[in-house]
Amino acid sequence: MLNFEFYNPTRIIFGTDTIQRIHDFVPSDARVLMLYGGESARKNGTLDEVRTALGQREIQEFGGIEPNPSYETLMKAVELIREQKLDFLLAVGGGSVIDGTKFIAAAVNYAGDEWQILETHGAKITQALPFGSVLTLPATGSEMNSGGVVTRKSTQTKLAFGSSHVFPQFSVLDPNKTYSLPVRQLANGVVDAFIHVMEQYLTYSVNAQVQDRFAESLLQTLIEIAPKVVEESADYDTRANLMWTATMALNGLIGAGVPQDWSTHMIGHELTALHNIDHARTLAIVLPANMQVRRAQKRDKLLQYAERVWHIVDGDEEQRIDAAIARTRAFFEDLGLPTRLADYQLGAKDIDEVIKQLEAHKLTKLGEHQDISLDVSRRILEASL
Incomplete structure (x- = not known):
């Protein structure tokens, strides 16, 4: 067996009706950006469940993160966070939304060209905003790891990145959320x-x-x-x-x-x-x-x-x-x-x-x-x- 160092700080909250537990793990004074993909999370009521769990916290939304999340879309979320001075991210979706949230978390306070995060495969990440996730599509494992993949549409470039700074603080895994998936x-x-x-x-x-x-x-x-x-x-x-x-x-x-x-x-x-x-x-x-x-x-x-x-x-x-x-x-x-x-x-x-x-x-x-x-x-x- 090779030498290794294993580290995984993500808390997993697994099972039926666990979205309400978000309340216990997001700071009470957090200014939250809720990120998602298409409208399915809204139509099936997941966004409403998350909003209810967050209670009186300030919440803003950012939708439209694509399958194979694009750098161009994610940078719009980065600008919104900077403008509104938001300080906690909550990804609601599958691996693409969570991957995108990881990049956003690292990019918000990055000093330099944010594309460098991907060009260096995450080597230049020194900090990231805290975030959690609510998993709706089991596939990528992004809800419990420190990696992601982002595509730059303008150059047809798809790059992977990773950093210990972009582990989710927690992830909610409710298998009931898979019932609406095609x-x-x-x-x-x-x-x-x-x-x-x-x-x-x-x-x-x-x-x-x-x-x-x-x-x-x-x-x-x-x-x-x-x-x-x-x-x-x-x-x-x-x-x-x-x-x-x-x-x-x-x-x-x-x-x-x-x-x-x-x-x-x-x-x-x-x-x-x-x-x-x-x-x-x-x-x-x-x-x-x-x-x-x-x-x-x-x-x-x-x-x-x-x-x-x-x-x-x-x-x-x-x-x-x-x-x-x-x-x-x-x-x-x-x-x-x-x-x-x-x-x-x-x-x-x-x-x-x-x-x-x-x-x-x-x-x-x-x-x-x-x-x-x-x-x-x-x-x-x-x-x-």
Whole structure:
């Protein structure tokens, strides 16, 4: 097991009717900006619940944070906070709203060009406004980690950032909030969480038995509940298990002391920025091809994954690896997420553009061994056609 330092200060408030608990964790004299995405949080009553929980505190609203939050929109919120001298942020939504809130919290008092926060992947963050979140879409784990991703529309640049200063102080997780979600978003959430785990698990062994078994249990849970999640009749416990699994997939625990990959995400980000494909759907395109192209580097873990997660024990080693990759692809497709670029009317001619973006963003050495060159990224994309 590798050396590691684990730190996670986020308080989780989980369960039915827990939004009212916000009152206990926001300072009584706070001047609050409530941030959200579209109008669904208003229509389903979540914003009203949050407002009631905040009681007599001063509250302002900022809506319209997009899926794949844009720098341009987030900077409008930064200016509003500065003008109104607001001092506490409350994100109400899924990962995009929470990611955007993290950037806003860091940008408000940043001395310099705020874009530097993203260009340096968060390295220049020294402080941030306090904030909490109310999770409405389980997927990204942003409610219990210190990272985020923001897109600059004007340059089609999607960059990740992270800092210990942007952990939420608290996050409310009420599985009842998933009842109004469309099937597409629920399916995306399952796949997003699944691939978050894979980025930390499917690398090479360092004899981290706890992390491996924990990761495998999360993958098995997602496989087990996925068919139920996408049914309208999904019960509370199914939704609760999805919500908690997605949180645990990216709160730092399974990634502590183990090598991590994240190349699927880096390549997927460029597909989202260029072609506006849902984040989880780009991951579903890239991961099976990534597994295939890099099967030699990941051989031992692929065999472990095949046996422990999919219970594949028949055939020789190559056949078992083939079967594990095929089962992974089928899992995504059964949830309604296509796994080929062609499914999005993209072909060989579009690969050059993705490679140019990876080069422009200095993403020329990816993966757990930093051996994914632009040529290897090209091979992964070609295997995704």
